[in-house]
Amino acid sequence: MxxxxxxxxxxxxxxxxxxxxxxxxxxxxxxxxxxxxxxxxxxxxxxxxxxxxxxxxxxxxxxxxxxxxxxxxxxxxxxxxxxxxxxxxxxxxxxxxxxxxxxxxxGHLGESFVAINATLPACATSEVEAILSRFGPVGTVKAKVAEHGIDSLPADLERLREFRRLFPTATLRLDANAGYSVPEALTACAEFAHFDLQYFEQPVAAVEDMARLRQALSERGLPVVLAADESIRKADDPLRVAELGAAEVVIVKVQPLGGIAAARSVIEACGLPAVVSSALESSVGLAAGAHLAASLPRTDRSLEILGENPACGLGTARLFGEDVVAEEKSLSPVDGRIPVTRIVPDxxxxxxxxxxxxxxxxxxxxxxxxxxxxxxxx
Ligand SMILES: [Mg+2]
Structure with missing residues (x-):
């Protein structure tokens, strides 16, 4: 048809x-x-x-x-x-x-590119260099941890040590995709705190547990900034994260929040620094994410936690075998960034x-x- x-x-x-x-x-x-x-x-x-x-x-x-x-x-x-x-x-x-x-x-936007984080999957330590070298210059890396919950901790630590040996000054984020309980997350954070993290995405699942974990980290003096990702699936979720003190950073996606304008409004209302991520879209959908990222306000808190040019989680075009345009016209990251542009499918x-x-x-x-x-x- x-x-x-x-x-x-x-x-x-x-x-x-x-x-x-x-x-x-x-x-x-x-x-x-x-x-x-x-x-x-x-x-x-x-x-x-x-x-x-x-x-x-x-x-x-x-x-x-x-x-x-x-x-x-x-x-x-x-x-x-x-x-x-x-x-x-x-x-x-x-x-x-x-x-x-x-x-x-x-062309109305002040910036024409947004920085993109590389992703380090749960891989063998010997593969770390090869995987990240495919990305180009390594500015910000998000390492996946807790693939098998707390049982993965020894392997995760070995991989992170290798990462830091290779890239001592790169910005490092972790993402556990809610793989821990609160006590497990505390055990893991005590180790991860040595790796100079920018933030740790969703160590535990429930937003109330995120708040509990954050409180416990603070009591123990562990300097790990928490970011909420899976906790945010609709427009008022960032407000709930802020109200409960469940995280200091919110990960936002354009489509689930109902669009660029709605995302901007809720980010402003919750008052937390935001990092734009993809919902596994084609380059057409990634373009909307890039537009949101380029238009986010740079607050003092955002500068403090995320720096001048926060990397976005919009580098997912590489996960696809096909896109709607040829590779060179797609929003696959080149030199750790993607352009803020609109995509016309082939x-x-x-x-x-x-x-x-x-x-x-x-x-x-x-x-x-x-x-x-x-x-x-x-
Ligand atoms: Mg995540």
Whole structure:
């Protein structure tokens, strides 16, 4: 099935220049005209998946991506849709939020590149140098730890010692993906504190446990800054993290928070330094992340913890075997950074990577269900 078969009469479309809820059509396809659903193979299994399905469309301001994970329900996924519609220019920013920097031409932004962290997976110590050398100059590295919980600690420490031997001045972050209990995290932090960490992402799962851990670290005088990642999945989560004192840094993603403007507003409201990360998107989705990252305020606290040019977790294009554009036009990091730009997919790739008609129908239904949920709120 050609994606264009869903295209409907252009005359029925809402005015994208100034849409209001009353003018927005009930049918998503009356607004979007044409969508593409692609299946992107992953180079390595990540988050339990080996391929990623993404829906792309073009709006007045450019291309945007709608790619909630397939198991997500309608209410949650509709926030991802708001983000995509806003970045494409089909929707104004969420009421009460700041203007959308990403909706303007990227030339309006003060910076044209954002720094990207390299990722060091749980690998053999002998592989550390080779893995990081593929990334280019090593500025900031995020090392994954706790793959098998506290049992991984001896191997994690050996790998970190090798890392510090090779890169004594690089900025180091750790990410446990909630792999520890609070007592285990305390044991691990007592060791990790020797490695001059910038911060430690989500050592434990529950936001209340993050707060408990932070308190215990402070009582023991362990200088480990905590960052909340998995604790933040929707727009008011950063506020809860701040209220509970669960972390000093928040990791934010554009789509789950409902768009660039909503993300900026919640970051301002929670008052914590933020690091932008990807939701495993194609280069089209990564572009929205880069726009958010380039527009974040540099507060005193942000400068203190993250420095002048905080690295973002937007280097995930390398996890994919295929992208929507050729490698040199993609948002794969070069020299540890990516440009703040908009991506126009290659038409041949849109065709070659298209899903089968069954999956296209599934995504079309999902898109409409999310729009039906979202439309009364915009
Ligand atoms: Mg993380």
């Amino acid at each position: 050609a994606n264009t078969e869903l295209s409907l009469d252009a005359e029925k479309s809402a005015n994208p220049e100034n849409p209001s809820s009353a003018e927005l059509p009930e049918s998503m396809m009356d607004l979007l005209q044409e969508v593409h659903v692609l299946r992107l193979p992953m180079v390595t299994r990540f988050r339990g998946i080996t391929e990623r399905e993404v829906l792309l469309f073009e709006g007045p301001n450019g291309w945007a991506e709608f790619s909630p994970f397939t198991e997500y329900g309608t209410a949650e996924s509709s926030r991802w849709l708001r983000a995509a519609l806003e970045f494409a220019g089909h929707l104004p920013p969420h009421p009460g939020t700041a203007a959308v920097p990403g909706a303007e031409a990227s 038409p041949k790739r849109l065709e070659a990577l298209a899903v089968d008609p069954g999956r296209f129908a599934w995504w079309s239904d999902r898109l409409q269900a999310c729009w039906t949920h979202l439309r009364p709120q915009v």
